[in-house]
Amino acid sequence: MAHAYTPGLKVIPRILVHKTRRLPLKGKVTVEKGQQVDAEMVVATTDLPGNVVPVNLANMLNIDASEIVEILIKKPGDSIQEGDIIAETRGLFGLFKTKAHSPANGTLEAVSGITGQAIIREAPIPVSVQAYIEGKVTAIIPDEGVEISAAASFIQGIFGIGGERRGAIKVLTRDTKTPISEDMIDESCKGKVLVGGAFLSYKAFLKAQKAGATGIVVGGFNYRDIKKIVGYDIGVAITGQEDINTTLIITEGFGDIHMAQQTFDLLRSHEGRMASINGATQIRAGVIRPEIIIPIDDQDAIQEHKAELFGMEPGTVVRVIRAPYFGMLGEVTELPHELQRLESGSLARVAKVKLQEGGKEVLLPRANLEMIETK
Amino acid sequence: MKADAIKSILATDCGSTTTKAILIEKQGGEYRLVVRGEAPTTVEAPFEDVTRGVLNAAKEVEELRGRQILDGDKIITPQQGDKGVDIYISTSSAGGGLQMVVTGIVKAMSAESAERAALGAGAIVMDVLASNDGRLPHEKIQRIRHLRPDMILLSGGTDSGNIKGVVEMSELLKAANPKPRLGINYKLPVIYAGNQKANKEIEDNLSEETDLSIVPNLRPVLERENLGPARDKIHDLFMEHVMAQAPGYKELMAMCDAPIMPTPGAVGEIMQVIAKKENITVLGVDIGGATTDVFSVFKDPELGEPVFNRTVSANLGMSYSISNVLASAGLPNILRWVPFEIEEVDLRNRIGNKMIRPTTIPQSLDELKIEQAIAREALRLSFIQHREFAVGLKGVQKERTISDAFDQSSSGETLVNMMDLDILVGSGGVLSHAPRRHQSARMMIDAFLPEGVTQIAVDSIFMMPQLGVLASVHEKAATEVFNKDCLLRLGTCIAPVGSVKPGKEYMRLRCTLPDGKSIDKTYTLGDLELFEAPYEAIRAEIIPARGVDVGGGPGQSIKTEIYGGLVGIIVDARGRRPFVLPENAAERVAALQKWSKAVKEFEDR
Numbered sequence: 001m002a003h004a005y006t007p008g009l010k011v012i013p014r015i016l017v018h019k020t021r022r023l024p025l026k027g028k029v030t031v032e033k034g035q036q037v038d039a040e041m042v043v044a045t046t047d048l049p050g051n052v053v054p055v056n057l058a059n060m061l062n063i064d065a066s067e068i069v070e071i072l073i074k075k076p077g078d079s080i081q082e083g084d085i086i087a088e089t090r091g092l093f094g095l096f097k098t099k100a101h102s103p104a105n106g107t108l109e110a111v112s113g114i115t116g117q118a119i120i121r122e123a124p125i126p127v128s129v130q131a132y133i134e135g136k137v138t139a140i141i142p143d144e145g146v147e148i149s150a151a152a153s154f155i156q157g158i159f160g161i162g163g164e165r166r167g168a169i170k171v172l173t174r175d176t177k178t179p180i181s182e183d184m185i186d187e188s189c190k191g192k193v194l195v196g197g198a199f200l201s202y203k204a205f206l207k208a209q210k211a212g213a214t215g216i217v218v219g220g221f222n223y224r225d226i227k228k229i230v231g232y233d234i235g236v237a238i239t240g241q242e243d244i245n246t247t248l249i250i251t252e253g254f255g256d257i258h259m260a261q262q263t264f265d266l267l268r269s270h271e272g273r274m275a276s277i278n279g280a281t282q283i284r285a286g287v288i289r290p291e292i293i294i295p296i297d298d299q300d301a302i303q304e305h306k307a308e309l310f311g312m313e314p315g316t317v318v319r320v321i322r323a324p325y326f327g328m329l330g331e332v333t334e335l336p337h338e339l340q341r342l343e344s345g346s347l348a349r350v351a352k353v354k355l356q357e358g359g360k361e362v363l364l365p366r367a368n369l370e371m372i373e374t375k
Numbered sequence: 376m377k378a379d380a381i382k383s384i385l386a387t388d389c390g391s392t393t394t395k396a397i398l399i400e401k402q403g404g405e406y407r408l409v410v411r412g413e414a415p416t417t418v419e420a421p422f423e424d425v426t427r428g429v430l431n432a433a434k435e436v437e438e439l440r441g442r443q444i445l446d447g448d449k450i451i452t453p454q455q456g457d458k459g460v461d462i463y464i465s466t467s468s469a470g471g472g473l474q475m476v477v478t479g480i481v482k483a484m485s486a487e488s489a490e491r492a493a494l495g496a497g498a499i500v501m502d503v504l505a506s507n508d509g510r511l512p513h514e515k516i517q518r519i520r521h522l523r524p525d526m527i528l529l530s531g532g533t534d535s536g537n538i539k540g541v542v543e544m545s546e547l548l549k550a551a552n553p554k555p556r557l558g559i560n561y562k563l564p565v566i567y568a569g570n571q572k573a574n575k576e577i578e579d580n581l582s583e584e585t586d587l588s589i590v591p592n593l594r595p596v597l598e599r600e601n602l603g604p605a606r607d608k609i610h611d612l613f614m615e616h617v618m619a620q621a622p623g624y625k626e627l628m629a630m631c632d633a634p635i636m637p638t639p640g641a642v643g644e645i646m647q648v649i650a651k652k653e654n655i656t657v658l659g660v661d662i663g664g665a666t667t668d669v670f671s672v673f674k675d676p677e678l679g680e681p682v683f684n685r686t687v688s689a690n691l692g693m694s695y696s697i698s699n700v701l702a703s704a705g706l707p708n709i710l711r712w713v714p715f716e717i718e719e720v721d722l723r724n725r726i727g728n729k730m731i732r733p734t735t736i737p738q739s740l741d742e743l744k745i746e747q748a749i750a751r752e753a754l755r756l757s758f759i760q761h762r763e764f765a766v767g768l769k770g771v772q773k774e775r776t777i778s779d780a781f782d783q784s785s786s787g788e789t790l791v792n793m794m795d796l797d798i799l800v801g802s803g804g805v806l807s808h809a810p811r812r813h814q815s816a817r818m819m820i821d822a823f824l825p826e827g828v829t830q831i832a833v834d835s836i837f838m839m840p841q842l843g844v845l846a847s848v849h850e851k852a853a854t855e856v857f858n859k860d861c862l863l864r865l866g867t868c869i870a871p872v873g874s875v876k877p878g879k880e881y882m883r884l885r886c887t888l889p890d891g892k893s894i895d896k897t898y899t900l901g902d903l904e905l906f907e908a909p910y911e912a913i914r915a916e917i918i919p920a921r922g923v924d925v926g927g928g929p930g931q932s933i934k935t936e937i938y939g940g941l942v943g944i945i946v947d948a949r950g951r952r953p954f955v956l957p958e959n960a961a962e963r964v965a966a967l968q969k970w971s972k973a974v975k976e977f978e979d980r
Contacts, residue, residue, distance in 0.1 A: 025554075049552060051513070051517075052513060052516045052550040052551065053513055054512040054513060054516070054546075054547065054550065056512075065539070109550065110546070110549075110550075112542065112543075112546055114538065114539060114542045114543075114576060115539050115542050115543040115546060117512075117543060117546055119546065119550045121550075158731050158732070159727075159731045222720055222723070222724060223698075223723045223724050223726065223727030223728075224719075224720060224723045226727075233698070233699075233701075233702035234698065235690055235696065235698050235699025235701075235702045235703070236665075236690055236695055236696050236698065236699055236730070237695070237698075237730050237731055253724075253727075253728045253731060253732070254723075254724040254725075254727035254728050254731070255721075255724040255728070281731075283695060283730070283731055283733060287418075321728075321732045321735055322728070322732065322735040322736075322737075322738060322742070323725070323738070323739060323742060324738065324739060326728075337438075342736075342737075342738050342739075343738060343739050343740055344736075344737045344738060344739060344740050344742065344743035344810060345740070345743070345810025345811060345977075346736060346737070346743070346808065346810045347810075348736060364738065365735075365736050365738055367415070367734050367735055367736045368735045368736065368738060370732075
C-alpha cells in the first residue's frame with residue numbers, strides 16, 4: 001500500500017524546539033555555545049552594505065567619460081561628505097572650472113572611465129538578530145548565526161500576517177466555537193497574545209490592535225479583511241513582512257471555523273505564560289508556517305522530536321481541510337486502494353474517515369485531509 | 376544504452392503541487408503509455424525532500440502496473456527482467472521554478488530579446504531592467520537588491536556597437552551586489568550575452584562578486600536574434616546552481632539519466648514538435664498551481680515563417696497563486712462564470728482557503744464549478760499577457776530599417792491571430808483532470824474565445840512536460856506516445872466574429888455527420904450548440920450573416936473540413952468582438968446554465 005503523505009500542522013505539548021537565527025549576510029555572532037539567552041537578547045550582528053548613489057560625472061561635467069579618471073579630486077576608496085568635490089575640470093588657463101559635488105555621505109566606491117559613472121556607497125546599515133525564544137545556544141554557525149534550543153509547547157497555524165512578537169497568553173473565549181467579540185477586548189489585552197475560538201471580526205482585530213495586543217491566535221478570519229489590515233491584496237501566501245503591530249495567526253482557515261480542540265486546550269493550559277509568535281507564512285518551497293512557541297520548564301523530560309515521516313494509516317487522526325466537513329476532525333478507518341468517484345465527478349484516492357463529531361463515517365479525498373501531529 | 380534497446384521509461388514532473396509519474400513501455404515495436412501515478416510534491420515540511428514525492432508517485436505506478444520498479448528508495452535502472460526501467464528522466468517546476476532578472480539597453484530591443492531567451496528557457500522573469508526603462512540608476516540598484524533572483528541575464532548592444540550602455544548596467548549590478556534566492560554561500564550566477572567587445576569590462580566588473588558566464592551576443596545585429604547559446608547556458612546553470620539548492624534535488628539529479636528540465640521549457644519543446652510536424656498554427660496553455668504558461672506558434676506575416684513564443688504568468692495559477700487570480704481579475708470577473716448565486720465573502724474565503732491548502736481538490740460539484748470559473752479568468756489573463764508579448768521578429772534573419780527595428784514592440788502587431796489558429800491545446804491539472812472533457816472544452820473556449828474554425832485538444836493526463844524532456848533523449852518514443860496517448864482531440868469550435876441585431880440570423884451551418892445525420896441549421900446571436908461526432912473529417916459549409924466573419928472575410932461563406940472528437944462540434948454563436956455576458960446576475964446565471972446544458976458540461980451529475 002502506498003503511503004498518503006499529507007503534511008500536517010504541529011500541535012505539540014512538549015518538544016525540544018530548535019530555532020536557527022541567521023543573519024541575511026555574513027557578520028558576527030555575539031553569544032557562545034551553551035549560553036542561556038533571553039528572547040530579546042541580540043545573538044548576531046552585521047552591517048548591510050549601505051545604499052548606493054550613482055552619479056554620472058561625465059554628464060555633470062560635460063566631458064568625455066575617458067577623461068574622468070584624470071580629473072578626480074577624490075579617489076576610489078576615499079570617504080566623502082555630501083557637497084565634497086569629486087572631480088573638477090581643468091578649465092581654461094585655470095579659470096572657468098566646473099565641479100562635480102557629491103550628493104551623499106559615504107565612500108567613493110568606483111569611477112568608470114567607460115561610462116563616466118561614479119558609485120558612492122553610503123554608510124553601512126547595522127542589522128542585529130535577537131534570540132526570539134528563551135533558551136540555550138546549542139550551535140554556532142560561524143559568521144552567520146546560532147541555533148537556539150528550548151523545551152516548549154509548539155503550535156503551528158495555517159496562515160498569518162505580521163512578524164515576530166512576544167506576549168503573555170490571554171484566552172478570551174470559553175471554547176473553540178465562540179468568536180472573539182469586541183466586548184471581550186479591553187486595556188488588559190495590552191502586550192498580550194490573545195487566543196480565541198472560531199472567528200475574529202475586522203472590528204475586533206482593530207480594537208485589539210488599538211488596545212496594544214502583540215498578537216491574536218484564532219480559528220478563522222475573513223479573507224477580504226486581510227486586505228483591510230495590510231492595505232493590499234495578498235495574492236500568494238508569502239507573509240511576515242507586514243508593517244503591523246499585532247501579529248495575526250489563523251489556525252484553521254478563512255471563514256468562521258472552530259479552532260481545533262487540542263490547539264485550544266494547549267493554549268489555554270499556558271494562560272499567562274510568555275509566548276513567542278511569528279505570523280510569517282510561506283506556502284511555497286521551503287514552507288514556513290506561522291508559529292506559537294511557549295517555553296516550558298521541565299527540560300529533562302523532553303525527548304528529541306522526530307518528524308513523523310510515515311504517511312496516513314488506519315488510526316491516524318486527521319483534520320478535513322476542504323468543504324464539505326471543513327474543519328472537522330476524524331480518524332482514518334480505511335484507505336481504499338481503488339480510485340473513487342467524487343460528487344464533483346473527479347476520480348480520486350480516498351480515505352474512509354470516522355468523524356469525531358457525530359461519529360459518521362464518510363469517504364473523503366486523501367488530498368483534503370491533513371494529519372495532526374500531537375506527539 | 377542504444378535508443379532501440381530501451382524497453383521502458385519512467386518520467387516524472389515535479390510540479391509545485393503534485394509530482395506526476397508516467398511509465399512508458401515498448402509494446403510490439405512501438406512506445407505506449409502504460410500507467411500513470413501521482414503524489415503530492417514533498418518540497419514542503421515535514422519532508423523537505425523532492426525525492427519522497429517522486430518515489431511515492433513511482434510507487435503508485437509500480438502498484439498499478441503490478442511489477443517492481445523500486446528497490447527501497449532506489450529506482451531500478453536499467454531494467455532487469457521484469458524489474459525496473461531502462462531510463463528515468465524528470466522535469467521540475469517545484470521550488471518556485473527558475474526565477475530570473477534580465478537586463479538590456481533598449482527596452483524594446485535587447486531587453487525584449489533577453490526576456491524572450493529567459494522565457495524560452497523556462498524561466499519566470501521577475502523584472503526587465505533597461506537603460507531606457509524610465510527608472511533612475513539608484514532605483515534600478517534598489518530593485519536588483521530587493522529581488523534576489525536565481526540568475527541574471529545581462530545583454531545589450533550589437534557586436535559592432537558602443538559598449539557604454541552595457542558596461543553601465545554591469546556597474547549598477549556590481550554596486551547592487553545581488554544575492555541568490557536560495558542559500559548565502561554561493562555566488563549569484565550571471566550570464567552575459569551582450570556586445571562581445573565589452574567582454575573584458577564586464578569580466579572586470581562582475582567576475583569577483585558573481586559567478587559570471589559569457590556567451591555569444593543574443594542580439595549580435597539589430598535585425599537578428601541568436602537566443603540559443605543564452606538559453607543553453609540558462610539550462611546548465613539551472614541544473615548546477617538552482618536545482619542543487621532546492622531540498623532533495625541533488626539526489627534527484629543523481630537518479631536521473633538526463634538533465635532535469637524546467638517544466639515550461641519541456642512543454643515548449645513538445646508544442647513546437649506539434650506545429651512543425653503538422654505545419655499548423657498552435658496555441659497551447661499549461662495552467663499549473665503557481666503559474667500559467669502560454670505557448671504559440673504563429674506565422675509571422677512579414678517573414679512568412681512560423682515563430683515560437685512563450686510567456687509565463689508567474690502569479691496566475693490554480694492553487695498557490697489562486698488568490699492572485701482573484702486580485703488580478705477582480706471578483707465580478709470571476710463571479711460572471713459561476714452558474715449559481717454565491718455570497719461574495721463566502722467566495723473570497725473559499726479562494727483564500729485553496730491558497731493556504733493548495734493540494735486540496737474539489738469534492739462537491741459547486742466547488743468544482745467555482746474552480747473552473749477561476750480557471751477561465753486565469754487563462755484569460757495569461758492569454759492577454761501572451762498576446763501583448765508575442766510580437767515582432769524572432770530567431771531568424773529579418774530585413775528591416777533601423778526605424779522599423781526601434782518600433783518593433785510599440786507598434787508591432789501581435790502575431791496571435793485567432794482567426795488563423797488551427798488548434799488550441801490545453802494542459803495542466805484543471806484542464807487535463809476535469810471530470811468531463813466537455814468542461815475542458817468550455818473553459819478553453821470561454822477563456823481564449825477562438826474565432827472562425829478551431830480544433831480543440833487537451834493533454835490527456837497532463838504528460839506534456841515529461842514528453843518534452845523525453846524528446847531530448849528519445850524522440851521516437853516521445854512522438855509515438857504523444858500521438859497515441861497524450862493528445863486528446865476534443866473537437867472543433869465554430870465561432871463567427873461580428874455582430875447582428877438581436878433575433879436576426881447570425882450564421883448557418885450545413886454538413887453531414889459521419890453517422891449520416893444531415894445538419895442544416897441557422898443560429899441567432901447568443902446560441903451555443905454541440906453536435907456529437909467522432910474525430911473524422913467532415914465537409915462543412917458555414918454561411919455567416921452580412922458583416923460577420925468565419926474565416927473567409929465579412930459575409931463570406933466558407934467550405935472547409937471540420938473534425939469531431941471526444942466532445943464533438945461546438946457552434947459558438949455567442950459573438951466575438953465583442954463577447955458579452957448578461958450584466959444582470961439572474962440573467963447571467965440562467966444563460967450560463969443554458970449553455971452548460973447545451974454542451975453537456977455536467978450531464979451525468
